[in-house]
Amino acid sequence: MISKNKTPKHLAESVCAELRKRHLSFPDEKIIIDLFETIYFSSLKTEESEPVKFHMVFMDPSVPDPKPPRNARKDRWSFIPFADPIPFTVSNLVKIAKSSELRTTSFVVWPDKDDALLIWGLVDQQNLFHKFLNRSAEIKTERPGLFQVSVEAIGVIEVYMRYEKVAELRIHELIRNSLDIFRESPVRELLAPGIETHLQAVKSHLADDMYYGDGHLDELHTQQWLSVLCRILLRIQKFKKGGALLITPDVNTPDLNIKYRIDYSRLRTSLMTNAVTKIKSEYLENILLELSEAKEKEISSQQFYQLRKFEKDLRANKNEIDGVIWFVAILTRVDGLVVMDQNLDVQGYGVEIMTSQEPSNLYLATDRMATTAKLKPASYNHFGTRHRSMMRYCFRHPGSIGFVISQDGEVRVITKVGERLMIWENIKLKYYSYASKKKTITHGETDPTDKTKV
Template structure:
């Protein structure tokens, strides 16, 4: 929806909440509108020359934890109450934002019987939530309150229910969902094909080390790991707010690479991580199955292998994180970061010199790019960075181009037969469908 306002976001969220399975009270429309409008205008302010970034959680101070788990994990959230409630105003949000980094903290907000919003505390341990969204953790922590609202850019609000993105208001555009192009559709097929070398390595590894295992049981794991790695790289590039381009191709024609390198460490680390993940999973399964049979002791070798593989996997995870940071920083130089299909970096600061451009490109509102859904548009409507990627992907079919704007928008380009397809509003974070929300009828 274009020309959208905070009121439109409130209407969308209210409709979603009406279909929730929660027993918690649903705030009236006037509360949601006030909440989103205040946050929207607060996002345009600065404090000590910094833009406002903050997360708020709508949570009842009278019943903040209605269904605590039987076993409370050490990193579970808690609410730290203020001695006095503060009015939910732009001024108070701006001041508190300096003490509440949205990657680690959330402000506890609720409303009174008169319909007034107020800030009554702070919620800690939000770092684990963000780690899961950004693929830096394998499990997601339980979330407090009814929903969270994240402000991380000017006029941009993300509303999340558990780990499901209900909607994003980005200035004047309401985005009800993101395209999951990395999971289904033509882009997904390209990435899964590019993961071929990883899958071949795992096949040989299983034959050698775990011959009783069927590779078919691990193929989705390999594809997911490959796609997750690219998602993490894009998320890291977004955080620079510099913009950049990533081109995945095995063809280096019409490319002038200013800084040529050969960096295969990410590829090798992903392969090592996959193998140790298999080792660890099978070691844990063997121990659990043995104990479930009623036996009270296990082999020392089993225990040592489980511990060794877990420690090794954690070390390699840190290596992958370092590789991603290293590569993402290369996009801060003008030009394109170039990868081959195996995710080996061939260099950065690359200039795409293909000149021939299609008269039209086609925007796909679906991940699958079904022909009936395509919307034709003129490539001249886009900037230089986008047009150079369009020309290259048009002239060299099989290439996958990704352009990250300074405001964080990601667009993907790929030629399908006689059409150059563009996808926008691409899902990069690990949003999950909530079981607490029913599908709209």
């Protein structure tokens, strides 16, 4: 009988296949398999009763920076070698795991001349990557190494090449493609009314000539709206306590017992203010640039100070949005769910779902569009109390979207599509792309999209 369980060997083979597709040279595949097996078995250990988590880059220490940029950023990464390389073993990884952290530091791993894997040192300044991945920064930064690996939990290993997620081993399941339901899907369609209200509110605060372009600004601010929702879910996920968030067009139904009723609209208003300020700032910046190039008129001090004020307001507004995200996420730690309307206004928390009618059907959507041919029947009783209550509500109230976060960090999305109740797993929340079959990047090459805004 052939086992359906995936192993570190399968993950290594997937990574090697991607390296070949990109025409990148790398050590023997057996070394890559040994690398991921050691990483996997290390992730099963504990240190002082805590799970072992660490981050590493697979990078040749003899040529750590093959093509340095001409004008390097001040906060660019650097390689800090150990005086004596450390053998890459489970016991050694467990001992030094806490000296790595995705926000700042990663181990450098590479085989020596005898093909023995060693930890050669560290790379620093990983902060901007972490912020961009979690949707709280707008600029991509260069990443070191051939590929990067993160151990996120027991048996959970993620592999990246630059900003592309190559694969993920989750215990015994190999995941090559998360579902981006926030791009185009039934879920995205249900979020559309809130997004459209946001865009109209932004336009109402601007002169007609400021909101320009063929849908570019619409798409930009739509993505920012969606990013904030994803950041709330990511923050709940980080708590490792589990939680639930319900977006519903009718918050006054008797099927919701709202224990702590509030009307918190600050997420909506801060997002609108951020978008308006950005557009005004860019508009003024373009005017000043044109004046400077034409040399027809000097820039007035009033215009200069107005631009500085916009920049100051944007920094303050970013901090405001960060604080609101924390506020909303923390509400989910109270027993019960957090309920929002379609504009992301929080209407209450500690909410209990009262309906007891079980859904007559349940399907697992294996693609983002919930294509009929790709649906898998699922068992309602297979899920826990939090999931089942959300399923009951969403089946009874079409147009509602339930987000349920398990203690292990898994995020599931539930809604009704037609007469079918759908559940999506393995949702893409972080800002990364998946490896493109048409794209080939040479190791060390500068990606022209390194300043993409989200």
